[in-house]
Structure formats: C-alpha cells, structure tokens
Amino acid sequence: MSSASSVRTQSLTGEGVSSGYELKCHLVNKCMQEEIGFGRYQWQLFILSGLGWTADNLWLQGVAVALGQVNVEMSPSRIEFATLSLYVGLIVGATTWGILADIIGRKLSFNITLFIAGVFGIASGAAPNFVALCSILACIGFGIGGNLPVDGALYLEHIPQTSQWTLTLLSAFWALGQLIASAMAWGFIGNYSCPAGTAVGDCAMGDNMGWRYLFYTLGGLTFLVFVFRFLIFDLEESSKFLIAKGRDKEAIEVLQRIAKKNGRTISLTLEQFQEIEPTGDKSPSMFKVLKGIISKASLSHFTPLFHTRRLAINTTITMMLWAFIGLAYPLFNAFFPLYLAEKIPNQDSSVSRTFRDYTIISVMGIPGSFIACVVIDWTRKNTSGNEHAWTFGGRKASLAAFTALSGVFLFLFTTSTTSAAVLGFSCAFTLTQNAMYGILYAYTPEVFPGPHRGTADAICSALNRIFGILAPIIKMATTTPGGQTSANVNTSIFIAASVYVVSGLLAVALPIETAGKAAL
Template structure:
C-alpha cells in the first residue's frame, strides 16, 4: 500500500521539528541561559504561566540566543530605551533645579508643592502605562510617553503662575511616568539572555539625564536670572518674569531633547511589537514574524526549520493549522503611522466605558501565584515604595540643600549652587558602569550588588549631614551619587527580570506607581517635617538615609537571583 505525498510531507515535517527540538535540548546542556518549565526552582515566576506559553517562549529564547544574537540593531534599541531613562531623570532633576528660581518669581508659600504636582502625574502615568503595556502592547506605550512629556514640558516653561505650572507638571508626569516601567521591560524582551546584564547598564542614561539637566541649568539659570540673595525674597524682592527667563529656557531645552527622542523612536527606528507580548496574546504568527524581522535587521535569515508557527505549536502540543486569528495585519509606520494616531485615539475613546477603569485582577494574581513568588513580589513592591520616598527626600530638593550651604550672594551664589550640582551629577555616571560589572560576578549577582549599593547610599546620605565644611559635604554627596546609581541600576534590571512577560508590565507598573506614591510624601515631609535651622533642619536627610539602609538589608532576603538565566 503506497503512502500519499501529503502523509509523507507530514512525517518529514514531524521529523524536522523533532530534530530541531533535540538540537535545543542538546544546547541546553551547554548554555547557561535557559528556560525550562514552571517547576524550575530558578524560575519562580514560571508558576504563573501556562505550560503552553512556557514551551513557546523557551523556543523563542533559544532562537534569540543561538541564532539571532546581539547586533547593531540591539545597540540601537538600547540607546533608544536608555533615552527614556535619560528623559525621566532629566525632568525629575529639571524640576528640582528650577525650584529656587520659581520660588523667587512666583513667591508661593511652599515651592515644594511643584514637586507634589509632578508626582501626582507620575503616579497616574506609571500605573496607567504599565498596565496598558500588558493590554495594548509595549510598542504604543514606548512611542507615546516621550511625546506627552515633551509637549507638556515645553508648555510648563510658559506657565505664568504657580497654579498653571503645577497643572502642567502633573500633565508632564503622566507621560513621564511610563518611561521606566515600559522602556526597560521592552529592552529586556528583545535581547538574548546572555546579554541581559546590559539592562543594568541602561542606568548610565539615568546619570547622563541628571548631568544634562544640570549643565543646561548651569548655562541658562546663571546667565538669565535675577540678582540678589535668592534665600531672602522679602529683602531682595520678587523677580519679574522678564528678568528670570533662565528656568524657562531650561524647560524649553529639556522639552526639545524629549521630543527629539520621540522622533527617533517613532519615525526613524520604527520598533516592532515585543514577540513575548505577542505570544502572551496568542498571536504566534506575528511573534514568529517579529523574530525573523529582528534577525533580518541583524543581517541574518531564519528559515522555517529554525522557527515557525508549526514548530511552536508542536512543542506546546497544539494543533498546527493556521486560522483567521493568525492573519497578520501590516502595521502602519513612519508618516502613515503618525497620521493614523488621531483615528486610533478616536476609536479608543468611542469604545470606552466606565467598566474599563475597573482593576483587572487577572493581571495581578499571577504575581502571587505561589508563596515563594508572592514573597519575592511583595518585597520588590516594598523596596520600590521605601526607595520612592528616600530618593526624592534627598535628590528632589538637592539644589535647595546646596543653596542653603552657599557662601556667596547674588549670581555668585547661583553659580556655586549649579556648578556643585553638575559635579555631583558627573560623579554618578561611573556607578552605572560598576553596577553592570558587579551583577555578573558569581559572589555578588543582582541581590548582592543591589544591597551593597543601597546600604552605602544610605550611609553617605547620613554622613553628609555631619560634614564639617563645604568640601567634605560635596565629597560625601559625590560618593552618595556613585552608590545610588549602582542601587538604581540593579533595581531597574532585577524588577522586570523577576516578573513573567504576560504580566511584566503590570508588575513594573505597580512597582513604579508605589515608588511615585511614596515619593508624593517627600514634599510634605520637607515642608512640615524640617525646621529652617537647628537640629531639625536635617530631619529629611536622616529619614532618607535610614530608609536606604533598611532597604539594603531587606534586599538580602529576596528569594530569586536572576543572574545567569533568560527572562520568561
């Protein structure tokens, strides 16, 4: 009895797929960056995922590691993802930098409320864009956040009173709040596991953002500001806008830098959607197409013998047949994509209902799927919360602290304040490079590097309050900036690595939201918890240092070490 050609082709296909899976299995014994199953003790977050997804993402990770690798395209993605981190700190520091000049021009009762307004927007942005990234995809959030931040940042530079400025800063925060949870997560999902340590290196852009903000402010504020003693408005009088344009020029410049990043992302680079997100949505054909497109952009070709929908579904024990759900709709990019945005927004608004605002616990429950995963998730959330308060208590008001210790008057005082701020910013840059080196050390890993950086950050914040002179104060602040960037560099890498891809945006969004919610308390503590002089003047700094030290000790109890494995 003869065998039909159709049956023979099917048998050949099965043999090829089995051979491909065998090659993956053989490679597993040699490669350190592997994914196994939900029972793998090193992949605690695997318990939150279906076996079907685990098997598919295992193959995707293997193809990314063995066949695609890390190319110039990935370096470009790293630069654009890092640009989001740069912009985030660019504006956080930019708002801190302008507080002394806003105080002189608008003379509000407490200028710290401007920081409060920014954090209101950051809370909404972090929660909204993090969850949205799991619902509508990584790519839309990646493109929209910088646009919103740039537009409202420039508008804030034109504010004519403190109420308008506060409102525009809140709107700025809505766009800005999505940068950290979305950008790091997206970069992680496109790179091979052997290069995941580069996620830590993204924090160097955080340092560069602070440096750019300080240099821009140093140029504009020093040269376009009112003369007189900035610490005594009652004596020197309130600045009029025409004589105090420096902080406005600073905001215009930072806004232009932000919009330049959006243009590079949306028009020039044209990033595809994350393949892991597509897998989590059951869009296997699109995930395969994206991986093959990345390979082409990296100068390689992937045949169906290496990656195909049939191979993925065979490994997951699913039917191979293509259906209408597998139809790939070409994405509009470049100018066509830009022109399509208003239509997409209108359609989204038309289909909106109040029920959409109801929290979807389906995206939260997987983060607590097992006791071990629940503990690790809870500790991550606590760390982001307490660091969210400790960081702005010190950094958001650093120009005010520097100004209070200035020995000069008038423009000399302004120059001294912003020059010192620039020096401190430069000191933080090496911290990110050290962090990227430490996370790959066998005896350190993510947890060790993160804990060490956090402990030393807290110690130097407290020590700086006891500085006998200006030189010692500046030295301790430089050391604090160095270790602070080690802490943040590892924390921002460890967090998305610890969450599974289908709910990674939700986990990152919750963590970032808690960070901003607790940061919201910092201006209140600064206003009502510190005295103008005497023992209470350093109360916010003592609080900040103590919380950093507590977080450093808490990091040692984390149950997951993400070194040497590929994120699911």
C-alpha cells in the same frame, strides 16, 4: 518536551505563567541567543530606550534645580507643591501605561509617553503663574511616568540572555539625564536669574528667564527623542507579548524581521509553536483592542505574581523596595540644590557656584552604572550543582550593598561643615545611588514573567511614585513656609538615609536571584 496534554493545560507554573507560554518562551530565548544575537536592532533599541530614561531624569532633576528660582519669582505658599504635582502625574502615568502595556502591547506605550511629556514640557516654560506650572508638571509626569517600566520591559524582551546585563547599563543614561539637566541649569539659571539672596516676590520674570529657558530646552529634547522613536526607528512589538496573547504567527514574523535587520535568519517556525499549544489567528481588530481594555481591567495580571509562596515573598519585597526607595530618592534629590545652597558657607554660595557643584556631582552617577554592570555577574559560577548555593555578586547582593552604602553616605553628608566635605560625600552618594537604581531597574523586569511584566513594573513604579509624594510633604513638615529649614537642616536627610539602610537590609531577603537566567 512535555506531552501535548500536559503542555496545553492552562495551569500556572512556579513562575506564574502557563506551561505553554513558558515552553514557547524557551524557544524564543534560544532563538534570540543562538540565531538573532545582539546586533544592529538591539543597539538601536538600547540607545532609544536609554534616551527615554535620560528624558525621565531630565525632568526629575530639571524641576529640582528650578525650584529656587521659581520660588523667588512666583512666591507660592509652598514651592514643594511643584514637586508634589509632578509626582501625582508620575503615579497616574506609571499605572496607566504599565498596565496598558500588558493589554494593548508595549509598542504604543513606548512611543506615546514621550510625545505627551515633550509637548507639555515645551509649554511649561511659558507658564504664567504657579498654578498653571503645577498643572503642566502633572501632565509631564503623566507622560514620563510610564517610560521607565515600559522601556525596561520592551528592551528586555528583545535581547538574548547573555546580554541582559546591558539592562543595568541603561542606568548610565539615567545619570546622563541628571548631568544634562545640571549642566543646562548651570548655563541658563546660573546666568539668567535673579542673584542669590533675592527676597521672595522681589524677582521679576524678565530678570529670571533662566529656568524658563531650561524648561523650553528640556521639552524640546524630550520631543526630539519621541521623533527618533516614532518616525526614524522601526520598532517591533514584543514577541513575548504576542505569544501571551496567542498571536504566534505575528511573533514569528517579528523575530524574522529582527533577524533580518541583524543580517541573520532564524529556524524557529510557527509549527513548533503549534506543536506546543495550537492557537488560531488572534490578531485583534481595533474594536477588540478597545473592548479588551475594559474587559481585562481585572486581577488577571496581578494574582499570578503571588502564585507560589516563594514568588509572593519576592514580589512583596520587590514592591516594598520600590516604595521605600521612592520615598528616599526624592526626599534628598528633589530638593538637593536647596540643601546644597544651605550647606555651602555663605562666602562660597552663589547661584552659579551651586549649579557648578551640582554638575560635578551629577558626573559621578555615570561610573556607578559601569561598576554595577561588573559586580552583578561577577564569579557566579556554581560548581556544587546546588542552585541555592551562595556565590559572590549577582543582583541581590549587589543591590543590598549599594542601597545600604547610599544611606551611609547620606548620614555622612549630614556631618559636612565645609564645601569640600559636602562635595565629596555628595559625589560618593551619587555613585552608589545610581549603581543601586541600575540594578533595581534590571532585576525588576527580569524577575517578573512576560505576560504580567508590564503590570508588575507598573505597580512597582506606581508605588515608587506614591511614596515619592510623601517627600515634599515631609519637607514641608520640617521647614517654614519660606522654605528655610527650621530647627534641624538635616531632618529630611536623616529620614532618607535611614530608609536607604533599611531597604538595603530588606534586599538581602529576596528569595529569587536572576543572574545567569533568561527572562521569561
């Protein structure tokens, strides 16, 4: 262990954190790995974090599948404004809740995001007009926008290093959200909607209740997850967040309570923390918390992400990946039911048939998560002693491969001329895309240090949503006001496919591999 004088310095290490914090994190990681383990508490947190990811994708897919019926009923000037409104809310939510997670803690953000999304989600089904619907969708986006970055950071900081692969497995819940939304749309929209081919404006509300039933149900499910999180599960604050704030005593108490829930005890003591870097009792009052929100709204959580050249390159590429994928994903997925209806021959098209196929496609996202879990740590033993030696598998190589393959399958989708080809290439794309997202969601919180993890995740998520706003804009630029594709049905899909391929190549240049390393 370093001498007291060297440990107590506040100079940043190569990971963008103070020496004292890093040494304390090593003690916490050792305690998590050797004494607390992955027990009852972690399983409960895994399920509740996963349900949060499910709720997030429930709304992304729910809005996507409802666009067609909203359009024929409310006859807006451009139906894409609904997706645009949702993404505006997502941007504000991702930025707000992610940064607050580094200032006031993960726990509050973890609980309140789904409360907001659930309340406005239930209200969305009663929207009287298109303007009201777009306003409510923006509020839903504000709630779920912070869900992914906060959930991923909080979950990662409560598990041992050998279980970090389960962060990738959380993407199965993301796929589950798409599946649930698709299956419900098949039942509600497929049976309680105006028939296919109904002219815009000729569909009465009473004949088109399917999408409203869908939104009521999705809102209820989202609020139910909030109830499970807030009223049933006894969530603990992140010990690494508490250490970063100098609240060592609370961090030890948190670890002791988690160990007790797992039927374990720990040997880590406050004295061991104090030997590294003494701290006083820094438990803040509510006044200090509110004051901190204002005073710490600075670059103190941003600049450490670029502290060294290697870290700066990795941070920049990671954020670029989130931005580019943020454009490609909604450019295809947010309007996929519309593409599906246009691609399927007229004799095979119907509202029910479209959502049946969409449900089948959604199922394929789940095995993508399990495949990603297998390859991210496969044969990564390094016998040469060279930490830079290349080995098969790991986060970077797997991310690059699945991202590029997603683009390839989208290019093949554009060549589809039969229902079978459309379905086949769509299933392949959904599998590789979900594997890609699972790895990206795991790699991002792993590669950023705890004191700045919430801010880094927030910026990545915000960039993802900001570029996502371009998707409906591009869609509007390539279609007529009626929503039908003008010159080329594949223009938007070509753009999405190209961005995926470029992102795959970009992922190869990431300098930091996180496989086999405990997160700080």
